[in-house]
Amino acid sequence: xxxxxxxxxxxxxxxxxxxxxxxxxxxxxxxxxxxxxxxxxxxxxxxxxxxxxxxxxxx
Numbered sequence: 001x002x003x004x005x006x007x008x009x010x011x012x013x014x015x016x017x018x019x020x021x022x023x024x025x026x027x028x029x030x031x032x033x034x035x036x037x038x039x040x041x042x043x044x045x046x047x048x049x050x051x052x053x054x055x056x057x058x059x
Contacts, residue, residue, distance in 0.1 A: 004048060005024065005050070006047060006049060007023055007046075008022070008045065008046055009028075009047060009055060010043055010044040010045070013041065018059045023032070023049050030046070
């Protein structure tokens with residue numbers, strides 16, 4: 001079984017681009033996406049990441 005890791009990118013309520021500093025499994029990434037949606041974030045994307053990869057905010 002291969003473990004896949006995911007990060008998230010989004011724009012917060014103040015229009016500031018953000019990216020997760022940690023990686024998640026798929027279920028946890030989906031849960032975090034829902035939390036961000038509930039907090040008013042927009043443009044949320046779940047992105048596959050490799051070990052050690054650090055996502056950069058889009059902007």
